[in-house]
Amino acid sequence: MRWRHVRALVxxxxxxxxxxxxxxxxxxxxxxxxxxxxxxxxxxxLRVNGAHPSLVTFLLGAMIFWDIIYRAAQGVSxxxxxxxxxxxxxxxxxxxVRVSEFIAAxxxxxxxxxxxxxxxxxxxxxxxxxxxxxxxxxxxxxLFANLVIMGWSIGMLTTALLMRWxxxxxxxxxxxPFLIQPIAAVFYxxxxxxxxxxxxxxTIPASHVFEGMRQVLRGEPLNVERLIWAFVLNLVYxxxxxxxxxxxxxxxxxxxxxxxxFT
Amino acid sequence: MMPVVEVKNLRKEFDGTTAVADVSFAVExxxxxxxxxxxxxxxxxxIHMLLGLIIPTSGSISVFGAxxxxxxxxxxxxxxxxxxxxxxxxxxxxxxxLMICAGLYEVDCARQKAHSLLDMFEIAHLKDQITGRxxxxxxxxxxxxxxxxxxxxxLLLDEPTASLDPDIADKVRKILQQVQQEKSITLIxxxxxxxxxxxxxxxxxxxxKGRIIADGAPDHILEKFQQQSLEDVFISIARxxxxxxxxxx
Numbered sequence: 001m002r003w004r005h006v007r008a009l010v011x012x013x014x015x016x017x018x019x020x021x022x023x024x025x026x027x028x029x030x031x032x033x034x035x036x037x038x039x040x041x042x043x044x045x046l047r048v049n050g051a052h053p054s055l056v057t058f059l060l061g062a063m064i065f066w067d068i069i070y071r072a073a074q075g076v077s078x079x080x081x082x083x084x085x086x087x088x089x090x091x092x093x094x095x096x097v098r099v100s101e102f103i104a105a106x107x108x109x110x111x112x113x114x115x116x117x118x119x120x121x122x123x124x125x126x127x128x129x130x131x132x133x134x135x136x137x138x139x140x141x142x143l144f145a146n147l148v149i150m151g152w153s154i155g156m157l158t159t160a161l162l163m164r165w166x167x168x169x170x171x172x173x174x175x176x177p178f179l180i181q182p183i184a185a186v187f188y189x190x191x192x193x194x195x196x197x198x199x200x201x202x203t204i205p206a207s208h209v210f211e212g213m214r215q216v217l218r219g220e221p222l223n224v225e226r227l228i229w230a231f232v233l234n235l236v237y238x239x240x241x242x243x244x245x246x247x248x249x250x251x252x253x254x255x256x257x258x259x260x261x262f263t
Numbered sequence: 264m265m266p267v268v269e270v271k272n273l274r275k276e277f278d279g280t281t282a283v284a285d286v287s288f289a290v291e292x293x294x295x296x297x298x299x300x301x302x303x304x305x306x307x308x309x310i311h312m313l314l315g316l317i318i319p320t321s322g323s324i325s326v327f328g329a330x331x332x333x334x335x336x337x338x339x340x341x342x343x344x345x346x347x348x349x350x351x352x353x354x355x356x357x358x359x360x361l362m363i364c365a366g367l368y369e370v371d372c373a374r375q376k377a378h379s380l381l382d383m384f385e386i387a388h389l390k391d392q393i394t395g396r397x398x399x400x401x402x403x404x405x406x407x408x409x410x411x412x413x414x415x416x417x418l419l420l421d422e423p424t425a426s427l428d429p430d431i432a433d434k435v436r437k438i439l440q441q442v443q444q445e446k447s448i449t450l451i452x453x454x455x456x457x458x459x460x461x462x463x464x465x466x467x468x469x470x471x472k473g474r475i476i477a478d479g480a481p482d483h484i485l486e487k488f489q490q491q492s493l494e495d496v497f498i499s500i501a502r503x504x505x506x507x508x509x510x511x512x
Contacts, residue, residue, distance in 0.1 A: 008366025012352060012359075019354045086395075087350045091409070094314045095367040096340035254318045256277055259311050 001104060005097050009105030013079050014112065027113065031067050031121050038063045039129045057217045060131045062187050064121045065147055065213055068114050069206060070177045072151020075110025076103075077158040077173040084167060084261050093258060099249055103242070106159070107152050114148055136213070139222040143209050146227070149234040150205045151177075156241040160248035166261055185210045205230040205237065265328045267292050267417055267449040268313065273322035275308055275473075282308040284473035285322070292416075293447040297460035299493070300470035301501035306453040309470070310419055313451065314344055326417065340368065342417040345410035347403055347425035353395030357386075357405050360394055361412060368413035380408040383438055399426035407435065411442060418443075420452040424459055436462050457493040467493075471500050 017023045042056045083089040092102065118133075125131040133140065158176045162169055183197060184206040190198050201207045208230035216222050252258045266289035275283040283305040290296050298306040311317045313324060315335045324331040326338045351360040358377070365373030381387040384404040389397060397405065403426050410418060423439070424432040440463055443450050454460050460467060460481070467484050469477035477484050481493060488496045 002369070004369055005367055008363045011366070012355065012363045015359060016352055016354050082352070086352045086354075087348070088352050090316065090344075090346065090349045091351065091364070092367075093316060094339060094342075094344045095364070096336045096369075097367055098336055250318070253316060256275075256282075256308070256311070256317045259307075259316050 001098065001100055005095075005101045006105045006108065009092075009097070009102065010108045010112075013082065013105065013109045016082055017109075017113075027071075027117060028120060031071075031117055032124060034063050034067070035060070035121055035124050035128070039125070043129075054218060056129060057131055058214055059187060060125050060129060061133065061136075061213055061217055062210060064118060064125065064133060065143070065210065066181070066186050067121060068118055068144060068147040069151040069154070071114045071117050072110040072148045073154035073158065073177050074173060075113040076106040076152060076155025077162065077176075079106045079109050080159045080162060081170065081173055084162075089261055090259065099246060103156065103245065106155065110152060110155060111148060114151070118144075136216045139212070139216045142222075142227050142231075143212055143216075146205055146209045146230045146234055149238060150209075153234070153237040153241040154180075156238075156245050160241070160244040163245075163248045163252045163257065163261070166257065180204055180206070183207070189214065202229070203233065205233040208233075264292065266290055267294075267327060268451070269323075269325045270313075271323045273309070273312065273324065274320045275305075275312060275317065276320045281473050283312070283319075286470075286473070286475055287322075288468060288475065288478065290449055290451060292449055293443075294466055295443055295450040295464045296452070297464035297467045298451065298453045298470060299457075299460060299467055299497065301497070303472075304470040305473040306470055307421060310344075310421055310451065310453055313419060314342070315339065340413070341415060342419065343368070343410040343413055343415035344419045344421070345403075345406040345423060346421035347399075347406075347423065348421065349406065350402060351394050351405065351409060353393070355394055356391050357381075357394055357397070358390045360405070361409060364409045365412055370413050373412070376412060377408065380411055383442075384408055385434070400428060400431050403427055404431070404435065407439075414446060415448060417449045417451070420450070420454075422454055422456075423452060424454070424456055432456070432459070439463055457497060461493055469496070469500065476500070 038059050042059045045055060083092055122133045125133065154177050158172050161172050183193065183201045184204050185201055186206070190201045190207055190211060193201055208226040212222055212226045268290040270289070271287050273283055273286040274281070286309065298309060300306050308317060312319050315331055318332070327341060329338060331338060361377040362373060365377065370376055378387070381390060384407060386401060386404050389401055389405070394402065394405065403423070407423065410420070424435055427435060436459060442448065452459070452463065465480060467477070467479065467481055468475050469484065477487055479487065484493065484496060485491070488499065490496045490499065
């Protein structure tokens with residue numbers, strides 16, 4: 001892998017994002033809308049039902065953590081779509097850029113986006129609801145890393161589908177992460193799910209992360225076994241996503257889809 | 264001497280439709296080859312296969328003596344491409360786009376190189392312009408700057424003057440000729456502009472329904488089809504009229 005190629009691609013995507021007002025607004029608008037809505041909903045629940053105060057921290061923590069997955073996935077898939085929209089895809093693939101370099105650049109862009117938004121949301125949650133995500137301490141690092149890796153896998157898989165089905169499948173970039181949300185134990189524990197669905201939920205790395213997050217927010221130590229499960233599953237999914245991407249890239253070249261994507 | 268491009272029995276089918284049928288040709292270093300033919304003749308598919316964007320159904324492509332599929336990235340580092348139908352990212356300034364492409368092609372002295380190309384194409388004043396705000400003619404010239412940035416040994420062009428007015432098209436043709444001769448670049452271009460082809464290309468490959476129906480210098484093609492101009496040859500072939508082919512004696 002040549003880092004000069006990766007760096008050039010990262011700089012390009014970064015300028016693309018930062019110079020486009022709609023992109024910047026879109027990046028912050030929806031996460032902050034979620035923060036407002038979830039924050040006020042939890043405050044309402046506290047008043048009406050006298051729910052446990054930790055509910056606020058669970059829901060706000062879950063909302064911020066979910067946004068990490070979502071933005072990491074979008075960082076990968078939207079970077080690809082940016083090239084399609086600007087009819088630049090061909091220029092990328094006729095340059096001596098390896099698929100691995102293209103993916104590495106997309107990952108880096110996803111990570112940059114996630115760090116920016118997560119920091120902004122953490123600041124917002126602290127100011128509005130006195131919720132301090134950093135109170136989780138060091139546990140935050142492995143949980144965050146697992147969510148980012150899972151987001152990368154989703155993004156890469158989505159990009160593979162975009163390559164195969166073209167711009168007609170554009171909405172997948174926004175929709176795919178939500179397919180797993182109901183069983184990823186984002187806003188409620190896995191135990192809430194029907195018994196038959198619980199083993200399925202535990203095949204999703206995010207389920208382990210969100211369960212771990214709730215443990216830490218309750219003041220319990222982080223369950224290392226869960227963390228290891230999340231990490232191993234993430235490695236498996238990342239490998240599968242990489243294989244799918246490579247396979248679809250090959251299919252796209254065989255069927256001439258890559259060249260159709262730019263017109 | 265080993266040809267720069269060697270294509271053997273190249274075939275491409277898309278869902279039962281044959282886009283390129285059993286095409287073979289070789290291009291020597293410094294040759295300027297025009298791929299001509301009516302719409303759907305297989306020119307762009309052929310160019311895209313030479314760039315590794317499309318995998319052939321059968322046949323082989325070797326570039327610089329190496330198999331394209333096996334050494335794709337190394338080969339692409341020594342090539343470049345420009346098309347009237349692609350753009351550089353809209354939001355970036357011209358200069359930023361060129362510097363990023365220089366990074367992708369690992370160009371040494373990139374700033375100096377980019378300055379001289381912008382001067383050569385008479386668009387130095389557009390350096391700090393946002394690419395998306397350029398006219399199509401300006402955008403085409405920026406694309407050509409990008410295509411020459413890495414001093415390619417093999418340059419592939421798809422309709423290089425498609426959106427240029429006659430004055431700029433003439434200048435671009437002359438620049439391409441000059442650069443090609445100075446650096447002995449191997450050039451393969453598709454075009455519907457017969458003037459482009461007649462002025463720039465030393466050899467023409469005439470494609471029709473995915474097959475090469477004529478291969479030779481422009482004069483040879485005119486003689487073969489007994490026509491006054493390449494445009495007449497083109498029209499005859501496109502309309503499927505009777506072609507007066509004079510067999511070599």
